[in-house]
Amino acid sequence: MAELLLDVNDLKVHFATEDGIVRAVDGVSFELERGQVLGIVGESGSGKSVTAMTLMGLTRDVNSRFEGEVLYKGRDLLKVSDAELQNFRGNEIGMIFQDPMTSLNPVYRIGEQICEAIQSHETIDKRGARRRSVELLRQVGIPNPDSRVDDFPHQFSGGMRQRAMIAMALACNPDVLIADEPTTALDVTIQAQIIELVGRLKQDFDSSVILITHDLGVVADIADEIIVMYAGRIVERAATHDLFYDPQMPYTWGLLGSIPRLDRPRPDRLHTITGAPPSLINLPQGCKFRPRCPHAFEKCTEEPALENRVETPGHLDRCWLDVEYKRAHREETIGGGHTEAA
Amino acid sequence: MVAFLVRRILGAILVCIAVTFITFIIFIVVPGGDPAVRIAGKQANDQNIANIRHSWGFDRPFYVQYWNMTDRMFTGRLVSYTNQQNVVSQIVQGIPVTLSLTIGASLIWLFFGILVGVISAVRAGRWSDRLITVLALIGISMPVFWLGIIARYYLAEGGLMSFFPDGEYVAITQNPAQWFFHLILPWLVLAVLFIGFYGRVLRGNMLDSMNEDYVRTAKAKGLTPNRILRKHVLRTSLIPIVTLFGLDFAAVLGGGAILTETVFDLHGVGQYAAQSINNFDLPPIMGVTMYGAFFIVLFSILVDIFYAYLDPRIRPA
Numbered sequence: 053m054a055e056l057l058l059d060v061n062d063l064k065v066h067f068a069t070e071d072g073i074v075r076a077v078d079g080v081s082f083e084l085e086r087g088q089v090l091g092i093v094g095e096s097g098s099g100k101s102v103t104a105m106t107l108m109g110l111t112r113d114v115n116s117r118f119e120g121e122v123l124y125k126g127r128d129l130l131k132v133s134d135a136e137l138q139n140f141r142g143n144e145i146g147m148i149f150q151d152p153m154t155s156l157n158p159v160y161r162i163g164e165q166i167c168e169a170i171q172s173h174e175t176i177d178k179r180g181a182r183r184r185s186v187e188l189l190r191q192v193g194i195p196n197p198d199s200r201v202d203d204f205p206h207q208f209s210g211g212m213r214q215r216a217m218i219a220m221a222l223a224c225n226p227d228v229l230i231a232d233e234p235t236t237a238l239d240v241t242i243q244a245q246i247i248e249l250v251g252r253l254k255q256d257f258d259s260s261v262i263l264i265t266h267d268l269g270v271v272a273d274i275a276d277e278i279i280v281m282y283a284g285r286i287v288e289r290a291a292t293h294d295l296f297y298d299p300q301m302p303y304t305w306g307l308l309g310s311i312p313r314l315d316r317p318r319p320d321r322l323h324t325i326t327g328a329p330p331s332l333i334n335l336p337q338g339c340k341f342r343p344r345c346p347h348a349f350e351k352c353t354e355e356p357a358l359e360n361r362v363e364t365p366g367h368l369d370r371c372w373l374d375v376e377y378k379r380a381h382r383e384e385t386i387g388g389g390h391t392e393a394a
Numbered sequence: 395m396v397a398f399l400v401r402r403i404l405g406a407i408l409v410c411i412a413v414t415f416i417t418f419i420i421f422i423v424v425p426g427g428d429p430a431v432r433i434a435g436k437q438a439n440d441q442n443i444a445n446i447r448h449s450w451g452f453d454r455p456f457y458v459q460y461w462n463m464t465d466r467m468f469t470g471r472l473v474s475y476t477n478q479q480n481v482v483s484q485i486v487q488g489i490p491v492t493l494s495l496t497i498g499a500s501l502i503w504l505f506f507g508i509l510v511g512v513i514s515a516v517r518a519g520r521w522s523d524r525l526i527t528v529l530a531l532i533g534i535s536m537p538v539f540w541l542g543i544i545a546r547y548y549l550a551e552g553g554l555m556s557f558f559p560d561g562e563y564v565a566i567t568q569n570p571a572q573w574f575f576h577l578i579l580p581w582l583v584l585a586v587l588f589i590g591f592y593g594r595v596l597r598g599n600m601l602d603s604m605n606e607d608y609v610r611t612a613k614a615k616g617l618t619p620n621r622i623l624r625k626h627v628l629r630t631s632l633i634p635i636v637t638l639f640g641l642d643f644a645a646v647l648g649g650g651a652i653l654t655e656t657v658f659d660l661h662g663v664g665q666y667a668a669q670s671i672n673n674f675d676l677p678p679i680m681g682v683t684m685y686g687a688f689f690i691v692l693f694s695i696l697v698d699i700f701y702a703y704l705d706p707r708i709r710p711a
Contacts, residue, residue, distance in 0.1 A: 140616070142616030151607060158630075159705060172618070
C-alpha cells in the first residue's frame with residue numbers, strides 16, 4: 053500500500069451565524085494516498101469547498117467549530133497552531149482556487165507572486181527564486197516564460213492565470229495539491245488542458261491531488277476515486293469506474309444524468325435534479341436527499357449509514373433502496389428523457 | 395504618457411478659468427456687492443460713487459471686467475478694493491505659513507490615519523476597534539474652530555497646562571525650533587479631523603481587501619500574517635487613500651485651512667481668504683480662488699500619475 057498522506061476522520065465543520073449553526077461539513081471521512089487523485093463532487097453548498105479549505109486551515113475563524121481529525125502524515129492539522137500551519141500551507145499542501153481572475157494579486161508581477169511562495173518556505177536568493185519561477189512557468193506550459201514572468205496578472209488570459217496559479221501552488225513541491233473547482237471559471241477547451249496539466253504534473257511532482265468540482269465530467273478521466281457530497285455528508289464513495297458504471301445513490305444518478313455524454317444515446321434533454329439543496333441550518337430529517345428524491349419511501353426518514361451495500365468492496369453509499377431495484381431504475385435518470393419515436 | 399499629460403494640463407487650465415469665472419459671476423450677482431459703494435466710503439455722494447465706478451471700470455461689461463481682472467492677476471498688478479494692497483504679494487507672503495502648516499499637519503494625519511486604520515481593521519469587532527471607532531467619530535465631529543479654541547485655552551493661553559506659545563508664526567529661517575514649537579498645536583488640531591476620516595476609510599478598504607481571493611491565495615501559500623497584511627491587504631487598500639491625501643493636501647495648501655489659520659492667528663493664505671470674504675473684497679477672493687484651484691488641479695494630476703505607479707492595471711500599455 054502506498055504511503056498514506058491524509059487521513060480525515062469524521063470531520064465536522066460548523067459555523068455560528070446570526071441565523072443559527074451552519075453544519076457545512078458533518079462527519080466526513082476519507083483517505084488520500086501518495087500518487088492518488090481523489091475527486092470530490094457535489095453541487096454548491098454541499099460542503100466540498102469547506103472540506104478542502106479546512107484541510108489548509110483556511111476556515112479557521114472565531115465563528116467556526118471543528119470536530120474530528122485531519123491527519124497529515126500523522127499530524128492532526130486541526131490541532132496545530134496557526135504558526136505551524138504556515139509551514140504546511142504551500143509547502144506540504146498546495147491549493148488552487150476557482151477563479152484565477154481574482155486569485156492573483158493584481159498589483160504584483162506573476163514572478164513576484166511565485167517567488168514569494170518559494171521564499172516563504174525556503175532560504176533561496178532572489179535570482180534563484182526567479183529562475184525557479186521561470187522554470188515552473190515553463191512546466192505549466194506558459195510560452196516565453198523568461199519574459200512573461202514579469203507580466204502582471206491582467207496581462208494573462210484566464211487559462212494562463214490558472215496555469216500560473218498551478219505553478220505557484222507547486223512552487224514548493226507539495227505532497228498534496230488541492231484544486232478547488234479549478235476549471236469552473238474557464239471555457240471548455242481550456243478546462244481540458246488544465247485537467248490534463250494537473251494529471252501530468254501529479255506525475256512529475258509525485259504528489260497527490262484532491263480535485264473538487266461540481267462536474268463529474270471533469271474528474272472522469274483523472275480521478276482514481278470519487279466522493280459525492282451532499283448537505284455536508286459523503287453520500288457515495290467509489291472507485292471512478294464503479295461510480296460511473298454502478299452508481300448507487302439517486303443523487304449521483306442525477307449528477308450523471310446532468311452531463312452530456314458521448315458514450316450514450318443523446319437524450320432530448322439532460323436530467324435536472326428538482327428542488328434546491330437543503331438549508332444547512334435546518335436539515336431535513338433522515339436521508340438529506342429525501343425531499344428531492346423521486347425514489348424516496350418510508351424508510352428514508354431514518355438516515356442511512358455510509359456503508360458497503362454492493363459486491364465491490366470500498367464502494368460505499370447512503371441509500372436504503374434495494375440494490376437490484378436501483379440497478380433496474382437508475383437508467384431513467386442517468387439516460388435523461390427520450391422520445392420513443394426517435 | 396505625453397498625450398495624457400497634455401490632455402490633463404489643458405483640462406486643468408480650463409478648470410482654473412471656469413472656477414475664476416464662476417467666482418466672478420457669483421460676486422457680481424449677489425446683492426450688496428457693488429464695490430464702488432464700498433470704495434467710496436461712508437460719506438460719499440452719488441457723484442463720488444459714479445466717478446469711482448467709472449475710474450475703476452465697474453461700468454464696463456462684466457466680461458471686460460473679468461478680462462481686466464485676470465490680466466492684472468497674472469501680471470501681478472491686482473490690488474484689493476478695500477486697502478489697495480497688492481493681492482499677489484499678499485498671497486506670496488502667506489505661502490510659507492500655509493506651506494508649513496500643511497506639510498506638518500499632513501504628515502501627522504497621514505501617519506496616524508494609516509496607523510488608526512490598520513489597527514482597527516486588524517482588531518475589527520474587538521474593543522480596541524470599537525474604542526478607535528468612537529474616537530474617530532469624535533475627531534470627525536469636532537469642529538476645528540471649537541477644538542482650536544479649546545486647545546488654545548487650555549494649552550497655550552495660561553490655562554492649566556500652558557506648554558505652548560499662543561498663536562503667531564515664527565519663520566523656519568529665523569528659528570527652526572520656535573517654528574516647530576509654534577506650529578505643534580495648529581498641526582494637531584488640523585490633523586484630528588483627517589485622522590478620524592482616513593482611519594475610517596482605510597479600515598473599510600482593508601476589511602474589503604481581506605475578503606479578496608488573492609488574500610486567501612496568499613494564506614494558502616503559507617505567508618506569515620504580517621506579510622499578508624503588509625504586502626497584500628495594505629498595499630491595495632492604500633490606493634484610495636492616495637487620492638484623498640493628494641486632494642486634501644492641495645486643499646489645505648490652497649488656503650483651505652481657513653478656520654485653523656484664523657483660530658491660531660497664522661497669517662497664511664487661508665486667513666487672507668477669510669479676511670477677503672469678510673470684506674467682500676473681490677480681487678483677493680479671485681486671487682486666492684485661482685491659487686487654490688491651481689493646487690487642486692495640480693495635485694489631481696499628480697495623483698493620477700501616482701495611481702498608475704500603484705496600480706499596474708491602469709498603466710498605459
